[in-house]
Amino acid sequence: MPSYRLIAPAVAALTLAHGAAIAADTPNPVKDGEIDRQRAALAMSTFGAGFGPQSPRDIDAAEGQNLRFFSAAPPASQMNLCNIHFHENAEHRGGEFTTYAGNGDGKGYGSGYQYDGTLTAAELAPLDSPIGTEGGHGDLQPGDTIEVHYVHTTAQVTPGPTLGACLSEAIGNPQLRVEAQVYVLVNDPGAADFEELTRLTVRNNLYQAQNIPSNTGTPVRYAGSTTGPGYNTKGSPFQVTWSVRPKVIRVNIHSVGAWLEHNHFDETHAHGVRNLVVSPDLLSPISN
DSSP states (O other): OOOOOOOOHHHHHHHHHHHHHHHHTSSSOOOHHHHHHHHHHHHHHHTTTTOOOOSOOBTTOOOOOOOOOOOOOOOGGGSEEEEEEEEEBBSSBBTTBOEEOOOTTSSSSSOSEEOOSOOOTTTTOOOSSOBSOBTTBOOBOTTOEEEEEEEEESSOOOOOSTGGGGOBTTBSSOOEEEEEEEEEEESOTTSBOHHHHTOEEEETTEEEETTOOSSSOOOEEEEEEOOSGGGSSSOOOOEEEEEEOSSOEEEEHHHHHHHHHSOTTOOOSOBOOOOOOOOGGGOOOOOO
């Protein structure tokens, strides 16, 4: 992982300009009132309904009052890797990704959290065309932040598309675990290779992502749920054990483009983000 360093004011200005360009990707972001409305709808739809703790959350804030208990999933090494996908901007907040991208379009794009550090002009050199565009959304450029979800299950499955690949008719309630890592995309062939970071292997008859980073800080572990903007106004019924790493790795954006062109999971673009869950009634306490 390249070391973090201060850069000249001119380059810092370039970084700020890039942030403004990201915001411009959503020309008409929704107002705060729309996000407030969505959070109110989430609170109303989950009140007294028995939903367990939700995700995503601020990993630097330990408070939580949802005591709907479920046992933590086993370590990832004892589970099957069933799916890998990523979101445009981090869904979680904390660590080295606390810069709010804005309210976005109210449907998951243009929102979330961005890498707080600085990048050089070379790292931010624009591409001839963005990668991962799907219906006008999910396009990626150097400087963008993504949150990758390495999803694991206790079911006997083969890795594949969507959460459905993590479920099995043989086990109606498999345990789920997500190992989450935030990356910042740079135009640098010397940065980390996304195809290597997502490479699969089989160990002890279990599918594994063999290169999930182990040098990005102690993961914050907590009980939560599945994510995605489809749950902005309703609770997710899936119980998930989360491990979210607080530090960010620079990744060669071209390797992300190569992965999107061919991967086991039919992923072609970045997914939108769910609103940060902030109500203590919908969060578990963090104890680690």
